[in-house]
Amino acid sequence: METMRTQEVTVNDLPWKIEHSTIRCTMCGSCVAACTFNAIEAKMERRSVTISTGHQPEPMQQHKAIPVILQKNSIAHACVGCGMCEKICPNKAIKPVRNLDSRYNVLARSGGTTIKRGGRNNLIQERTLDKIVVGRISQMTDPSLDAERHVFDILAPFGRVLPANKLPFAQENGELRLTAQTPPVNWIYPLIFSDMSIGALSTRAWEAIALAVGYLNEKHHLPVRMSSGEGGMPVNLMKSDFLKYTMIQIASGHFGWNRIVRAMPHMNVDPAGIIIKIGQGAKPGDGGLLPAAKVAEHVQAIRGVPKADLMSPPNHQGLYSIEESVQKMFMSMNAAFKFRVPVAIKCAASATSVSVYNNLLRDPYLICGGFFIDGIQGGTGAANEVSLDHTGHPIVSKTRECYLAAVKQGLQGQIPLWAGGGVGLTGNAAADAFKMICLGANGVFLGKLLIQLCGCVGNEHGRCNACSTGHCPTGICTQDPRLVKRLDIDKAAQNIVDYTLAFDMEMRKLMAPVGNSTLPVGRSDALVTTDRAIAEKLGIQYAC
Amino acid sequence: MVMQDLYGEFAEYKDKPLLSLACTQKGAKLVEDYMENNSFVQVHEWIPKVNKQPGLDIKAMPYYIFRNYDYPDYLAKASKEAKEELLLSTRLAIRELLEKNDQGYAFSFWPDVLTLKEIGDPRDIATYFGLWNDSGELLAKNIVVQCRQNTNYEIVRYAAHPFFIQGYTLCANGENTFYTKNKEFQKSLNKGYIGFESDSQNFLYTLHYVLHELKWPIKYYKHVITPLQFEELENRPDQAALQAIRQSLGHLEINGPNTIIGMLPDNSMMTCCDSKKLRPVVVGGDEETIAISSEVCGLNVILPDRDKTKDIYPNEREVVVINEELEVQRWKQ
Numbered sequence: 001m002e003t004m005r006t007q008e009v010t011v012n013d014l015p016w017k018i019e020h021s022t023i024r025c026t027m028c029g030s031c032v033a034a035c036t037f038n039a040i041e042a043k044m045e046r047r048s049v050t051i052s053t054g055h056q057p058e059p060m061q062q063h064k065a066i067p068v069i070l071q072k073n074s075i076a077h078a079c080v081g082c083g084m085c086e087k088i089c090p091n092k093a094i095k096p097v098r099n100l101d102s103r104y105n106v107l108a109r110s111g112g113t114t115i116k117r118g119g120r121n122n123l124i125q126e127r128t129l130d131k132i133v134v135g136r137i138s139q140m141t142d143p144s145l146d147a148e149r150h151v152f153d154i155l156a157p158f159g160r161v162l163p164a165n166k167l168p169f170a171q172e173n174g175e176l177r178l179t180a181q182t183p184p185v186n187w188i189y190p191l192i193f194s195d196m197s198i199g200a201l202s203t204r205a206w207e208a209i210a211l212a213v214g215y216l217n218e219k220h221h222l223p224v225r226m227s228s229g230e231g232g233m234p235v236n237l238m239k240s241d242f243l244k245y246t247m248i249q250i251a252s253g254h255f256g257w258n259r260i261v262r263a264m265p266h267m268n269v270d271p272a273g274i275i276i277k278i279g280q281g282a283k284p285g286d287g288g289l290l291p292a293a294k295v296a297e298h299v300q301a302i303r304g305v306p307k308a309d310l311m312s313p314p315n316h317q318g319l320y321s322i323e324e325s326v327q328k329m330f331m332s333m334n335a336a337f338k339f340r341v342p343v344a345i346k347c348a349a350s351a352t353s354v355s356v357y358n359n360l361l362r363d364p365y366l367i368c369g370g371f372f373i374d375g376i377q378g379g380t381g382a383a384n385e386v387s388l389d390h391t392g393h394p395i396v397s398k399t400r401e402c403y404l405a406a407v408k409q410g411l412q413g414q415i416p417l418w419a420g421g422g423v424g425l426t427g428n429a430a431a432d433a434f435k436m437i438c439l440g441a442n443g444v445f446l447g448k449l450l451i452q453l454c455g456c457v458g459n460e461h462g463r464c465n466a467c468s469t470g471h472c473p474t475g476i477c478t479q480d481p482r483l484v485k486r487l488d489i490d491k492a493a494q495n496i497v498d499y500t501l502a503f504d505m506e507m508r509k510l511m512a513p514v515g516n517s518t519l520p521v522g523r524s525d526a527l528v529t530t531d532r533a534i535a536e537k538l539g540i541q542y543a544c
Numbered sequence: 545m546v547m548q549d550l551y552g553e554f555a556e557y558k559d560k561p562l563l564s565l566a567c568t569q570k571g572a573k574l575v576e577d578y579m580e581n582n583s584f585v586q587v588h589e590w591i592p593k594v595n596k597q598p599g600l601d602i603k604a605m606p607y608y609i610f611r612n613y614d615y616p617d618y619l620a621k622a623s624k625e626a627k628e629e630l631l632l633s634t635r636l637a638i639r640e641l642l643e644k645n646d647q648g649y650a651f652s653f654w655p656d657v658l659t660l661k662e663i664g665d666p667r668d669i670a671t672y673f674g675l676w677n678d679s680g681e682l683l684a685k686n687i688v689v690q691c692r693q694n695t696n697y698e699i700v701r702y703a704a705h706p707f708f709i710q711g712y713t714l715c716a717n718g719e720n721t722f723y724t725k726n727k728e729f730q731k732s733l734n735k736g737y738i739g740f741e742s743d744s745q746n747f748l749y750t751l752h753y754v755l756h757e758l759k760w761p762i763k764y765y766k767h768v769i770t771p772l773q774f775e776e777l778e779n780r781p782d783q784a785a786l787q788a789i790r791q792s793l794g795h796l797e798i799n800g801p802n803t804i805i806g807m808l809p810d811n812s813m814m815t816c817c818d819s820k821k822l823r824p825v826v827v828g829g830d831e832e833t834i835a836i837s838s839e840v841c842g843l844n845v846i847l848p849d850r851d852k853t854k855d856i857y858p859n860e861r862e863v864v865v866i867n868e869e870l871e872v873q874r875w876k877q
């Protein structure tokens with residue numbers, strides 16, 4: 001008899017339990033080799049087995065030592081439910097099962113460390129956007145359009161838009177002519193591939209996204225842009241014409257900017273934009289984090305750093321107010337590219353977003369080219385779980401509030417609003433984007449969906465989300481050369497391209513029935529909701 | 545209907561602002577007091593003799609008053625802008641006064657412009673006001689009339705076309721699917737952009753904003769309401785200006801089926817359509833009269849003998865302007 005040691009960790013305490021069938025298993029070992037978290041192992045177990053070997057049934061019970069696959073009793077090696085073992089097993093002998101009785105949260109802080117992980121919020125399951133439908137359909141007095149045959153202008157501004165009465169126009173022979181430079185505005189696809197750095201992503205994953213962007217632009221003429229994330233860019237890319245499809249991000253760690261600055265004289269084309277990242281929806285008020293495990297040699301080179309945990313401070317150094325940030329960051333970033341490249345700002349959605357937006361709208365220099373608000377359901381490569389799950393702000397009402405704040409002052413459209421952080425969470429990005437646009441966003445940005453298209457298996461229900469560990473089982477969020485090879489770049493890029501083309505058609509399928517051939521920014525009358533509280537908060541029609 | 549460049553009753557008072565009212569007796573008194581307190585001096589009044597024969601389908605108001613005023617003395621030497629501003633704020637103030645007390649409607653207050661609106665069967669309304677008789681009292685060179693009221697929302701007089709602001713008149717046939725966007729933007733552009741009882745008022749306010757406030761040439765109106773697609777813009781020599789306009793006034797774009805008919809302060813009339821040509825419009829005429837009608841049957845009734853081969857059916861990118869000399873200009877956006 002063994003003594004009960006109730007405090008010891010057992011498989012039953014972990015968030016995922018492995019179900020393994022010895023009858024199906026042939027002990028090929030594929031699952032153990034595939035598990036990047038070292039969560040399972042092959043062991044010998046003494047078991048009671050009944051066997052029959054003759055021509056006729058002659059069952060015999062025996063106690064035998066047989067090889068089995070066992071889950072480890074370990075918090076450090078807890079199964080994350082990624083399902084790679086199940087995917088690779090030729091006999092369907094193994095699979096992870098969610099453990100509703102997990103005690104993981106109680107046990108995982110041993111040694112006084114916080115729980116860290118990547119992925120997304122696992123606490124908020126509410127989806128405002130799913131309670132809203134497009135309820136104003138053109139039928140009688142105005143006709144629906146034909147999604148297949150009409151021409152649709154699905155583009156959004158990126159850059160500071162001047163009010164009409166401030167346009168430097170001169171009139172000559174009945175013609176208006178611009179007499180001075182106006183702030184640069186690029187009209188781009190209303191879907192930005194957002195902010196995932198080389199470092200957070202493997203180079204292959206980053207490359208797959210860049211490849212998809214290139215293909216969408218060159219082959220399909222969809223002007224989709226991607227943001228570099230905070231971590232620099234490969235020098236060759238910066239010197240190539242593809243730079244025009246990329247927005248370069250600068251965050252508080254300024255990682256990668258040595259190289260960017262040195263590459264500037266060699267750039268053939270301007271980048272699509274600059275995004276100053278102030279905050280991130282997944283972990284607002286917390287700086288970036290790249291665990292040492294992921295700081296591989298090429299990451300060190302691109303970012304110009306040694307192998308160590310890379311933590312960006314929660315604030316841009318030397319900034320104490322939005323006004324000052326406008327002066328310093330915006331001015332220098334605008335000046336760096338001679339006022340030819342729009343400079344936008346990205347903040348985590350917060351109870352204070354409207355004040356920030358108002359400040360930007362009223363800035364006398366007219367140089368903020370976009371306000372990106374990132375909601376609580378945004379993703380991250382690494383964060384403290386407490387930040388991921390318990391800090392942040394839902395994106396839908398915040399975007400609406402910002403838009404209405406601009407409307408109140410007649411300033412709507414002057415600083416384009418871009419919303420993200422939960423857009424496309426259920427896989428239906430076009431519907432989400434369309435609704436956000438009707439509520440006042442000019443466009444949306446998304447990241448998690450892209451890596452899901454590359455093969456990421458993480459979800460909002462605690463599956464995987466191990467992006468911070470360096471053990472990403474799909475080769476997306478790791479720098480381990482063996483794991484990175486798991487990612488087929490071409491297939492990943494193809495998936496992103498296909499999804500974006502479908503997104504484009506779905507956008508038309510939503511614009512056509514409301515009779516619009518251009519994006520209905522702020523057309524809240526097109527939406528209805530079955531939830532009274534949402535109707536009241538967003539100022540849209542209640543329907544039941 | 546809105547009449548401009550008036551003769552008959554009003555021929556002598558072309559430069560004196562004309563107030564068009566439909567109100568109760570109490571409303572008339574309220575307006576009288578207001579005008580007096582604000583130093584407007586009445587110089588002329590015309591009260592139509594109405595035909596109250598039984599059976600007419602009309603929801604008549606007790607009084608219809610058309611009065612010319614002299615500007616207050618202190619404005620004698622004021623600029624055109626100052627006068628225009630005063631006329632607008634006076635009309636808005638009277639409208640508010642009447643609305644607050646539920647005593648009537650003020651449709652226009654502008655020199656040489658008369659507005660008459662009523663609810664009912666258009667033929668009966670004409671009978672009621674004696675419009676079928678050639679009495680010579682109500683005469684004008686330019687008339688914009690619409691015999692069908694907005695059917696989408698509540699039936700109120702302010703929702704009836706045409707709409708008027710500071711010398712600009714407009715009526716429309718169609719549906720403005722960007723009503724909410726237009727309205728939210730226009731509200732902060734000018735204090736006169738109010739009401740929004742009909743989604744067609746948006747077209748008027750944009751016309752007024754582009755021509756009167758921004759002082760842009762008329763061709764840019766079409767570029768504001770139905771901007772060229774980005775792809776088309778790319779090959780234009782004026783791309784920079786057009787793109788700047790499109791992005792700055794994106795909230796004034798209209799995107800639905802529409803025909804717009806406008807009358808401008810210089811007595812010209814214009815028409816254009818939505819960018820997909822989802823609504824009809826036709827321009828036709830003879831030596832003496834040119835008319836714009838949303839359907840050709842309208843032209844056939846009033847100008848049956850015109851040369852129909854000369855009728856113009858403007859396309860989705862076209863603007864047609866008829867000037868005071870009845871010269872017709874048409875151009876593509």
Ligand code: SF4
Pocket residue numbers: 016018034035036037038039040078079080081082083084085086095096
């Ligand atoms: S589900 Fe993933 S983490 Fe769990 S045992 Fe299988 S491969 Fe390992």
Ligand code: SF4
Pocket residue numbers: 082118119451455456457458459463464465466467468471472473474475476477
């Ligand atoms: S599959 Fe990789 S990227 Fe996706 S959640 Fe897991 S660790 Fe993160």
